[in-house]
Amino acid sequence: MKPFTMNPDTLNPTSKPMLPRELGAAHELAHDDAGRLYSVRMRELFENLHVDMSAVEALGALKIAGHMLGLLQERWAERHGLTQGRLGVLFRLYRCGDTPLGDLAVDLDYTPRNITGLVDHLERDGLVERVPDSSDRRSIRARLTEAGRGRIEAVWKEGVDHQFEMVEGFSKDDLAQLRHLCLLLVENARKELGK
């Protein structure tokens, strides 16, 4: 995918050892004694730091996985003329019906300013329309148009298929465990983020 242009004979002229690359496109994976995958480069990179690296390795792997997932999602959103943000709004509306813009901001973890822009764009594309909220006349709800519904249904269908391909080789238990560990992390992160 990415051309590898480095001259392999180029040795590091400093005292530092020339270690291979960190995370990124080129990840050689190998299996440890327990048959689990690890990144060869990451392990080399963190060698001799005299700290227990199991946490760093796990979180590093999670970050890479999350990043690649994002790339894939972006790709198939793009294939349907969407972006991740717009896709999120569309899906939210698909599942939850008309929604005040403020709620979208909270739920999708976006700035109100950004939601305005996303909805602007979706409206321009005819996928969403703004409707007044009868119960609160300050509020405006975003509503999926027919075109929007068709679009999100197509994208969703394709997305699910892709996700199934992504988890090829995973048992149900693996998936549940992955979910569990990630959410455990979320729990801890929330404590951290709350200062």
Add this chain to the structure above:
Amino acid sequence: MKPFTMNPDTLNPTSKPMLPRELGAAHELAHDDAGRLYSVRMRELFENLHVDMSAVEALGALKIAGHMLGLLQERWAERHGLTQGRLGVLFRLYRCGDTPLGDLAVDLDYTPRNITGLVDHLERDGLVERVPDSSDRRSIRARLTEAGRGRIEAVWKEGVDHQFEMVEGFSKDDLAQLRHLCLLLVENARKELGK
């Protein structure tokens, strides 16, 4: 953390049921029968879609966890006057010594254009300098200055501490399993990304 401003009495005027929020800041977590965490909202959101949702839930959880991890990392990078990108460059140089800019681009998965900018910035801050490459006079290597070394060492130390807090409650086996599953995902994603 985020003020919840939605009027709970506001019922959805359309035929759609009023489902709670999707992913984001407000995630109520609960334990399933096996004692594993799941996101209440996500499960409600994906109800009645007549598809097996274990993959979607797991990948969704991973995405959220990755996102929060990114936020935390950004926060402590910022605390040291850095960004994630600059931090990546600095750490790469710290572990691998002087590195041609092109290699940085490949390894860190950034555009060459972006690497130039990152190094520009780090150079302006006195953390990195550009040195000619004696073996290839087209090439330029980025080198950590003394200030840069001090900076990355401080950040690294603090970062490791934070990561330990993040994995509170994880056994070594949990971490290894998380790493394994994420890298399995990376493997699969790579196949996908290779079209």
Add this chain to the structure above:
DNA sequence: GGGTAATAATGAAGCCCTTCACTATGAACC
């Protein structure tokens, strides 16, 4: 030596998202 390819820099443009400051409208409360 000459053509081709690689390395880095630069500028312009654009996307997505953020923050901040400000406006207009309407709800809520006393």
Add this chain to the structure above:
DNA sequence: GGTTCATAGTGAAGGGCTTCATTATTACCC
């Protein structure tokens, strides 16, 4: 009724990243 707060929209600015086109230098190969 009037103050205060919540909801949306807007514009300006900026950060980070991308793509694309262009240039200058140097390696590499025949």
